[in-house]
Amino acid sequence: MSDYTARLKALTAEPSKDTGDDAARRGRVGRTRDEMMDQGRVLDTTIAAEREACSTLARAVVERGVKRIVITGCGDSWFAAIGARLAVERATGLVVEPAQAFDWAHFASSTADASTLVIGISSGGSTPAVVASMQAAKAQEALVFGVSNTTGSTVLTDFDGGLVVHAQRRGWPTQSSTATTGLLIALGIEIGALLGRDVDALRKGLSTVGASMDAVARDCDDAARDWAAQIADASIVLFAGAGPHFAAAAFGAAKVRELSPIHAMAMPLEEYHHYRSQKRDDPLFLIAPDAASRERALDTALVSEDAGGRTVALLPGPDDEIDSRIAHSWRMPQVDDALAPLVYSVPLHLVAYHFAEARFARNLGYPGHLQAT
Numbered sequence: 527m528s529d530y531t532a533r534l535k536a537l538t539a540e541p542s543k544d545t546g547d548d549a550a551r552r553g554r555v556g557r558t559r560d561e562m563m564d565q566g567r568v569l570d571t572t573i574a575a576e577r578e579a580c581s582t583l584a585r586a587v588v589e590r591g592v593k594r595i596v597i598t599g600c601g602d603s604w605f606a607a608i609g610a611r612l613a614v615e616r617a618t619g620l621v622v623e624p625a626q627a628f629d630w631a632h633f634a635s636s637t638a639d640a641s642t643l644v645i646g647i648s649s650g651g652s653t654p655a656v657v658a659s660m661q662a663a664k665a666q667e668a669l670v671f672g673v674s675n676t677t678g679s680t681v682l683t684d685f686d687g688g689l690v691v692h693a694q695r696r697g698w699p700t701q702s703s704t705a706t707t708g709l710l711i712a713l714g715i716e717i718g719a720l721l722g723r724d725v726d727a728l729r730k731g732l733s734t735v736g737a738s739m740d741a742v743a744r745d746c747d748d749a750a751r752d753w754a755a756q757i758a759d760a761s762i763v764l765f766a767g768a769g770p771h772f773a774a775a776a777f778g779a780a781k782v783r784e785l786s787p788i789h790a791m792a793m794p795l796e797e798y799h800h801y802r803s804q805k806r807d808d809p810l811f812l813i814a815p816d817a818a819s820r821e822r823a824l825d826t827a828l829v830s831e832d833a834g835g836r837t838v839a840l841l842p843g844p845d846d847e848i849d850s851r852i853a854h855s856w857r858m859p860q861v862d863d864a865l866a867p868l869v870y871s872v873p874l875h876l877v878a879y880h881f882a883e884a885r886f887a888r889n890l891g892y893p894g895h896l897q898a899t
């Protein structure tokens with residue numbers, strides 16, 4: 527007979543529990559605080575530290591004549607790839623595909639070839655599905671790079687090159703995910719520059735986005751704490767964002783699931799409208815940084831008002847038609863739409879943190895009405 531006990535133990539190694547007062551989960555929530563408030567500085571540090579490495583890898587990409595870039599990851603690493611796609615496509619003019627690593631390894635790698643660049647992201651450096659995607663890429667003779675927080679790890683040492691994310695992940699992942707997104711964009715800019723493309727605006731935007739991220743963290747802290755306390759009774763939290771902004775939605779939902787620990791769902795903004803997604807009192811975070819998102823964001827505000835949802839929108843400026851139909855609008859700084867995932871992720875991290883703290887204060891685990899035993 528197989529020993530499924532050991533197998534299950536490995537599968538459930540992350541030690542947090544669903545009780546309202548779980549000490550392991552609470553400890554890690556506490557350690558998330560400083561990390562999430564410091565994301566812009568860490569993004570800047572990471573990009574500065576990896577400047578030479580980015581140049582070296584970009585030269586290899588151009589020498590190879592890469593035509594297509596696939597970025598693989600699981601969880602937050604996959605979301606980082608989704609958040610970087612628009613910026614990397616704009617910078618390089620190449621097709622960029624964010625891919626769930628397991629799915630890509632097993633179902634989508636057959637068309638990779640020597641003109642494909644595959645970038646595998648693993649914070650710990652040896653996530654099996656990510657390593658499998660990189661091995662599948664290697665078997666197809668693709669150029670393969672790794673991105674990781676862990677120096678000396680498999681994804682950095684066993685392939686064609688790597689970039690190190692200089693971020694901490696003692697709390698639940700926040701700064702490691704945004705720094706990874708920023709580092710992918712920095713690599714894209716170096717590749718685009720070598721290809722003779724105009725990357726000046728993006729490069730300039732990336733050089734100031736870190737300061738905006740940390741300003742947003744300070745500016746949104748009180749609003750996030752107040753709103754989290756008001757929605758602390760929720761049993762699900764919804765997030766919606768289009769295109770690259772789906773990455774911010776996905777980070778937000780992942781943090782609620784990890785820290786709280788209730789269900790949370792991220793939707794591409796358009797998908798909200800293909801079901802009755804929001805029920806009475808369901809909290810929704812609507813992420814709409816750009817003109818492309820605006821009309822569907824207004825549609826979402828209309829439906830949300832009609833459904834009796836509790837909605838907060840993250841918007842780049844006043845918008846009476848949206849503002850008047852929802853609970854709150856939080857103003858974000860003006861930022862290039864391709865860099866917006868970096869800025870708009872930050873308040874959602876804060877929401878997840880304060881939501882978890884508000885639920886600990888009420889001894890709410892999962893399901894909400896059960897007391898810890």
Ligand SMILES: NC(=O)CC[C@H](N)C(=O)O
Nearest residue numbers: 540600601602603699780
């Ligand atoms: N957010 C994720 O990508 C998963 C994080 C991982 N479970 C951790 O504990 O750090």
